[in-house]
Amino acid sequence: MIGRFVVRRIGVAIVQLAVLAVAVFFLIRLLPADPVARFVGLNATPEAYAAAKANLGLDRPLTEQFAAFLGLAGDGRVPGLLQGGLGVSWVSGAPVAAEVAAYLPVTLELIGLAFLVAILVGVPVGAWGALKPGGAADKGTLVYGLFAGSQPEFTWGIVFIFVFFVGLGIAPGPLGRLSPLTEPPDAITGAMTVDALLAGRPDLFLEALHYLMLPVLTLAFVLSGPIIKMVRENTGAALLSEHVLYARAAGLPARVVARDALRAAFAPSMTLIGVLFGFMLGGAVLVESMFSLGGLGQYAIRSILAFDYPAIQGVVLVISAISLAVYLILDVAHAMLDPRVTL
Template sequence: MSRISLVAGRIALSLPTIFGVIVISFLLTRALPGDPAAYFAGPTATPESIAEIRHSLGLDRSLPVQFLAYLQDLATGDLGRSISTGQSVLSDLLTRLPASLELTFLALLISLLVAIPAGILAATRPDGIVDQATRFLVTAGVSLPTFFTGLLLLFIFYFKLGWAPSPLGRLDILYLPPPQLTGFYLVDSLLAGDFETFRAALAQLALPAITLALFTMAPIARMTRAAMIAALGSEYIRTARAAGLSRRKVLFVYALRNALLPVVTTLGMVFSFALGANVLVEKVFAWPGIGSYAVDALISSDYAAVQGFVLTMALLFVTLNLLIDILYTLLDPRIAHES
């Protein structure tokens, strides 16, 4: 089977998943406590005004009718209007999504740069100093909650040392956002040649990204170590060593390439976990991402915003799994032929 057919098959299989997410998110949001019409009307509203708002929002109709109307809106790209912000949910998500993705991507980059070399060194020297340090990193990463790590880093680097800027979002109030091309402040400031804004954006992003990276390092380092130990103990590695190949070639060409498949699988799961952990990190650092947007929407029983957030997350997960499948075929072409 060609790679194009493989991708088309994966997309077709993902459609029932997306529809299931739409159904479940619709039903769960209706089960949320609170009345969005009463929240929108305010504490001094009369029952008549609340009933009028409920009618204008379509909440007085039956669930099947509401669901069909929701599907019709989705077909036209309309995710509804948020009662919290007064803006369309689509525009809110498009505004906030780059902030969450920039934070997640930088955290994953830091994790990969630290966890994969640490896992490789730990596998080549079992029970050594690097191996013990990697085990400590894994234990600390899975044990410490992200909000605790974030508050601890803020206490040390902001309150005590004064090295970090105040946690007030993506940029300090003294700087203007760069011209929006990708929505990523680091990328946009570099494209605009504004290195001062780049440094300011990186300073704001450093502590949130490190906080999230400490959480995501643990599974990547653990899987890299386990996969490398399994690869180094395999028959083909012993054959390669017996053939007189250099240690570097055996380690990085043969062992690491075969160990990358489970690491890629772990990376996909870690990305999903990181998007979920973003909620706490964004709240600690006042980061204007979709995680904090979803929390505010849940508190106010904002149905449209919650449904838009869940649907966005589902599409991100499906896209990520598709990219992992494609990466699998690049790392191991046998997968495409076996499929």
């Protein structure tokens, strides 16, 4: 049952990605931008301009460019989409797939940790607020909601850098993933904490965590807002539900009743987590730039500013594929949690 659903959804996802690839390829070329001028500069000779244009393949008709992008035509030097390649970056000359593979783990590490922190804090706080309306957690949530939700990540990032690095001195500066003096471990997965552990270096692991402290705090701080709110609302609704009233009437202990309410509240929250994931990717762009982490968000911005079409296409496709995978995982998890959901 679930297996068939997963296969069908993967099939649909492939179609979605194919349509997206076509759309991105052509939309990007509709932009009133001149990447060639960008590369050769304003003072280039017409000959240099034409040479650069030919070099980028932009002198050929659009259909031919598209065929090359797909890997159906071209010189065969660069694998196309059908061969699993994403083209070559016009800026660096390196394959986009390799660059994405290098930058992506940084972003996933940041988002993963922020998510973990936001859920570990948000779910208990939200549930506590619902169980004890008007209590400390509930009031704190209200005050927090007024601040956290009202400011974007970069505001909080700057505030945290000021307080924890400049003021208290307990956090490292926004200089990257490790101290500039530290020799990084071999890049195996690309995620610094994981690589440190794989290299058997707990000291590096702790240092990596220390450097991730402020970025994760920034992202989780903003993300906890909607999570707390959602858990608070859903738990509140579940506590007012007929089945909770009935559980109380049947004399079930208070902790069992609370667990029932949380269980009923959590399943519908799964859908929102998927939405939050997209939201977090946007937040990650800002946080990565602020803390010089060198993740996919930073790569995307750099590519856009440089009109690096192959890189932009690659980033869009990879992020979409990840989003689709996350939605699929959440749908399957929701179905396993809630017997009413049939896939």
